Amino acid sequence: MIAAHIESFSRARILVIGDVMLDHFIWGAVRRISPEAPVPIVEVTKETTFPGGAANVARNLSAFTPHAYLMGRVGKDSAAGELRRLLHEEGVNTDPMLESSTLPTIAKTRIIARQQHVVRVDRETIQKLSAEELDEVCRGVEAMLPELDGLIIEDYGKGFVTQAFADRVLGLAKAAGKLVTVDPSPHNPLNWRGASLVKPNRLEAFAAAGIQDQRTPGPPLEDKRLLEVGEQLLDQWAVGKVLITLGEQGMILFQRDAAPHHIPTQAREVFDVSGAGDTAIAFLTLAMAVGLSAEEAANVANHASGIVVGKLGTARVMKDELLNAFED
Template sequence: MTFTRNCLGNLAKCRILVIGDVMLDHFIWGHVRRISPEAPVPIVEVTKEEFYPGGAANVARNISPFSPNTHLMGRVGKDMAADKLRTLLIEDRVDPAPLLVHETLPTISKARVSARQQQIVRVDREKLMPLADSELAEIEQRLRKLAPNLDAIILEDYGKGFVTTALMELVAKIAAEHKLIVTVDPSPRNPLPWAGVSLVKPNRLEAFAAAGLEDHLLPGPPLQNAELLEVGRVLLEKWNVASVLVTLGEHGMMLFERGKEPHHIPTRAREVYDVSGAGDTAIALLTLALAAGFSLQDAADIANHASGIVVGKLGTATLTPDELLAAFASKP
């Protein structure tokens, strides 16, 4: 396919709501010169620290450079982490207004401490609790208000409690009423019935786990991998959806559509430095392209190009519209 600046204009018109487990990512870098006299642990002298929107918030952050109409719904606490997350979202042109505030739960945050290019420790703040009926009622009220001004919804599940069967059914019902696209990035820790959504995008590990099959990493092209083909067939039936897109890391993506032959999209990554966040980029650009009217195969191709860019960057990275244009322009 060809991808031009006019295509970017089509993406910019799309209105996307991301729903899911939102987090605050905190990165701390430093030097280690000595061991603590208090315990046999290294002392990290901090040289740099940064904060980024994480989880479902990172998906929204991947959409916002392409569309000014990006909204985020999730759950945060009454704490400084929530204040920091809102500030970052506004800086990234993501609307944080749909976020729910919980009186007692903390905002999920993950602090990673690294020295000499190696992570030493990760400190998590989270308390997992499924949505209460009162929260679901509030979500329905906000979703019905937003839905007439949306083109698509992304359900981003990290298995932290926000995405439940009741939430999924509510989203599918309201989306059907307004003819909205619904895509899902599932969590293997939270198997849900996804009937009623447009597409589910697991990675390879998640796909095999959901299908209940073992991946023997058979050699050869993905289209000749009998195990992978069986996974696609099983998931289309199990989830009762029209399409499943399995991301395969360095092997690209495999698209399974009901009634059609599987379609393989080779990777576009030139160099891989960090795969963290690549799945967030894939679901973000895939959904944005579908909302803009691209075919499923072309939307997957756009998502594949976008993922190929972010894996060439360190950390929780995003991409710019110009980078995506350049990636297509350099395609052989």
């Protein structure tokens, strides 16, 4: 049965909207400390680049469907060219992208030595969408909606997603009866009224609810503060579903008029959690877009996230890996 569901992902047409970036990795080894300062000297062995942020979500989709579209903002620079090249190679349609003549493409460089993250260097200018850019976004979304099965709003707090953006895009999608899932940023508290489901991680959920997380030991369904946060966010965001990812404890789904549903983690080994949230929202939306229930979709997302945390760097899940995860 799961194989048939995974095959059906190929017909899902999904638009990812949000903060796009280029992830640059410098790999090397450390054998000595610099004589100039007490810092390690990294001897570089290779460099790699991957789509990051909302672009990584679209990349996760494109391994399962040829109908993955990406809308974000890039600059007129070499990073934008590299990002487009990578996305085109992996089957992501970047036609809806906005190009800014004044802002650079967001790029993050991570230096990794012997599988240890040494430092990260960010190149970014955080600036909200202008009124003209927002109008362009809305025209593009409205034109695409009849051909879409779902939208993913991916907010990294870099300026693309604002309350005006959320209100207009969610309004358009709701009027068209389309599925919309949201991956929120803790640094950009917004009202998500009109979304189908919002997927914060535990830190983001507690921050949004304004409740201190005391990390009560024990099963998530016995964590009173966690249960309080989930129920509060359903009302606070005025949405029907909230899925909170819990790292090594899996995920917990909150729905109106239903008991919280816990999905234990499927991860066997954890090497790198970067990008796990991108994978979760991608597969959650894919599964819901082809008709799976929220519980079934969360289970698929949980299996996919369990695979990607076992890989180093910004990674994606392939079809055979997901099938094998369910068979195992």
